[in-house]
Amino acid sequence: MPIAEYLSDSSIAEYLEITREIRARWPQDEPAERRGEEEKLWFRGQDSWEWGLSPKLYRPAFKDAAESEIRLEFQSQAVQLVPQRFSSKEWHWYFLMQHHRVPTRLLDWTENSLIALYFAIENDESKNNAAVWVLDPWWLTRKLRLGMRGPLLPDYEISENWLFSLNEAFGGRQVRRALPAPIEPPHVDRRVAAQSSRFLVFGTTEDLVRSKPVRKKGCRLARIKVPASARKKLKRELDDCGINASNLFPDLEGLAAHILWRWKKSS
Secondary structure, three states: OOOEEEEOOOOHHHHHHHHHHHHHHOOOOOOOOOOOOOOOOEEEEEOOOOOOOOOHHHOHHHOOOOHHHHHHHHHHHHOOOOOOOOOOOHHHHHHHHHHOOOOOOEEEEEOOHHHHHHHHHOOOOOOOOEEEEEEOHHHHHHHHOOOOOOOEOOOOHHHHHOOOOHHHHHOOOOOOOOOOEEEOOOOOOHHHHHOOEEEEEOOOOOOHHHOOHHHOOOOOEEEEEEOHHHHHHHHHHHHHOOOOHHHHOOOHHHHHHHHHHHHOOOO
8 A cells, every 4th residue: 555654663753753754755846935835744643553534424433424414403502602703604613513523524634743643642541553644735635636736725616515505415415526625724713723723624535545546656645653552651741842631622621631631640
């Protein structure tokens, strides 16, 4: 399989060296004209090395779930719980759903490699070898053949091919695009900002790992294995870097989770 695979040991330094190696292997097609326009990689941490890359709506637990019904239920009941100034745009609601763990066709990524590592080893009691996936979103956008460079924005007209209004969804309109599209969200929620969040919005392909571009030469999707034995050490080192639940989930729930972790007796 063309997916490049790497093994990290128990140090952040080794992990960062691997990410540098991946960047060097995937040079930009065109040099950035100005500082700040560099083509950044995206990272995703997962608890298990064995898992593919599927959004929650396409996983077995939600087989045959009606996405339009889920969206309507969330928006109609959540409107009382969000600030009055919250946007009424379809995409903004969709991003908010994802960050509160409602099933969607979105898959979370981040531009911060250390944040991805945190999510990979967040459960430091797990016996799984964890994984951090690395993606070049510019490469994936080229595979969509949209005539664009780089990730989509929600306001782009082409983005409507992956998410319609609820009226259209209930009217029977269905997503016909196969590949997922990289999309950059606005900061509709504090967690989106804190986690440097980026998303893939899936079409009919249910697992990116099984898609045609990933199986071909030149694939720019890689996976870093993080041994289960390294979880506790890496989580402490990440905390020293300010990568912890309190900062990644800037609310009372995140603060409580961080305090519980700090004071829990280590096994």
